[in-house]
Each structure stands twice: as structure tokens, then as C-alpha cells.
Amino acid sequence: MAFLIRVALLAWIYQSVLSVVPLRSWEIQHNVRTKESSRAHIGSGFGLDARLVPLDFFVMSKCPYAIACEQRLNDVLALVGEHVRVTPHYIANIDGYPTTCKHGESECLGDRQQLCVLKYAKFHAFWKFLMCQDKNVTSIGEPDTAEACLMELDASASVVSLVKSCYSSDEGDNALRNSAHKTSQLGVRGSCTVWIRGREFPEDSSVEEYVSEICKPSGHVGSSSGCQLMR
Numbered sequence: 001m002a003f004l005i006r007v008a009l010l011a012w013i014y015q016s017v018l019s020v021v022p023l024r025s026w027e028i029q030h031n032v033r034t035k036e037s038s039r040a041h042i043g044s045g046f047g048l049d050a051r052l053v054p055l056d057f058f059v060m061s062k063c064p065y066a067i068a069c070e071q072r073l074n075d076v077l078a079l080v081g082e083h084v085r086v087t088p089h090y091i092a093n094i095d096g097y098p099t100t101c102k103h104g105e106s107e108c109l110g111d112r113q114q115l116c117v118l119k120y121a122k123f124h125a126f127w128k129f130l131m132c133q134d135k136n137v138t139s140i141g142e143p144d145t146a147e148a149c150l151m152e153l154d155a156s157a158s159v160v161s162l163v164k165s166c167y168s169s170d171e172g173d174n175a176l177r178n179s180a181h182k183t184s185q186l187g188v189r190g191s192c193t194v195w196i197r198g199r200e201f202p203e204d205s206s207v208e209e210y211v212s213e214i215c216k217p218s219g220h221v222g223s224s225s226g227c228q229l230m231r
């Protein structure tokens with residue numbers, strides 16, 4: 001009960017701040033990124049600020065645990081999204097061609113679609129796309145679902161067309177292979193795995209535990225980034 005009140009209070013404080021401070025990183029991108037800037041964007045989550053706390057999560061797009069984990073992260077980001085730099089990573093088998101995924105071919109497609117949105121749109125748009133796809137695990141990866149979710153982003157026609165051509169081609173497969181390669185290099189196998197500041201964090205922690213981990217002043221992050229909202 002006390003926890004619920006605290007979350008409600010945090011949400012209220014966050015909403016109040018949100019209504020007065022323009023949050024540039026939450027805007028959806030309407031123009032086309034260059035290759036250079038889209039690469040810089042991957043992993044930059046809610047902003048490029050080096051003081052942001054790195055949060056990496058590793059998933060398979062159709063894994064029920066991943067979906068539960070992403071819902072939890074959604075609640076966390078609603079409270080402290082301004083303080084983290086979120087990077088999604090995918091788990092897939094890239095030993096041969098084609099790439100294979102534990103939950104079938106449609107999971108590889110879903111992974112590609114998510115990575116292609118991340119490549120061409122701002123992180124906030126990626127997150128919105130993810131939440132849209134997660135509404136129905138069965139339909140993740142279906143072209144109709146991807147298109148419907150893309151339409152919800154208010155992205156420009158040029159971004160939509162770049163995203164579609166990305167996930168329908170080798171560009172999307174390469175993005176998945178690169179991501180899955182990095183995941184396996186990092187030795188991560190479980191969906192969902194969460195790292196905060198490069199260290200594994202129990203993914204099933206409560207929203208409150210995530211918030212206190214993200215907001216604790218530590219290491220290179222420095223006390224200045226320690227979630228003014230939380231004090």
C-alpha cells in the first residue's frame with residue numbers, strides 16, 4: 001500500500017514537471033537521419049548526455065518474459081526516463097543463414113522491425129512502437145501489425161518508408177545479426193536480461209527498486225544526475 005502511494009506520488013511529481021519542462025528527447029523524429037547520426041543514436045535512448053545512467057535490456061521480441069519485462073520498464077521510464085540511456089539488444093541464433101529465432105520466423109521479423117524503427121526514429125518512437133506491438137504477442141512480426149504500429153508514431157512518410165525497406169531487406173537482417181552478435185559477445189542468453197550501469201540487475205525487481213537503482217548517485221554518473229525528481 002505504502003509502495004502504491006509512493007509510485008502514485010512519483011507519477012504525480014513527474015507529470016507536474018513534464019507539464020512545465022519541454023522534453024526534447026521525447027519528441028518523435030520527423031526527418032531522416034544520416035547513417036552517422038543513426039549509429040550515434042543507437043544506445044542513446046532518452047538523450048546523448050553522458051551523465052545518463054546506461055540501461056541495457058536483452059530480449060526476444062515474442063518472448064512472454066520479454067513483454068512482461070518491457071511493461072515493467074515502461075513504468076520505470078514513465079518515472080525516471082529522463083535519467084536513463086536505454087539500449088535494446090536481441091537474442092537470436094546467427095550461427096548460419098538465415099538467422100533463426102526461438103519463437104519462430106515471425107520473431108526474427110519482429111526483432112528486425114523494432115531495430116529498424118530504432119535506427120530511423122527517435123528512441124521515444126521506438127518505445128511507442130514496442131508498446132504497440134506488445135499488445136498482442138501473437139501478431140508481433142506480422143507486416144500488418146508493424147504497419148499499424150508505424151502509423152501510430154506520426155512519423156513522416158519518408159521515415160516510414162525507410163523503416164519498411166529496412167525491415168523487409170538485408171538491412172534489417174544485418175541489424176539483427178549485429179545486435180545478436182553483441183548479445184552473445186556479452187554472454188547474455190536469457191530473455192529478459194537487464195543491465196544497469198553495465199551490471200546485471202534482477203529484471204523482475206519492483207518499479208521502486210529500479211527507480212532507486214537508477215537514481216542512486218554512483219561512479220562516473222556523478223551525483224548531479226541523481227534524479228532531482230526523486231529528492
Ligand SMILES: *[C@@H]1O[C@H](CO)[C@@H](O)[C@H](O)[C@H]1NC(C)=O
Pocket residue numbers: 136137138139142
Ligand atoms: C492477436 O493476433 C492474432 C494473430 O494476428 C489474431 O488472430 C488475434 O485475433 C489477435 N488477438 C487480439 C486480442 O487482437
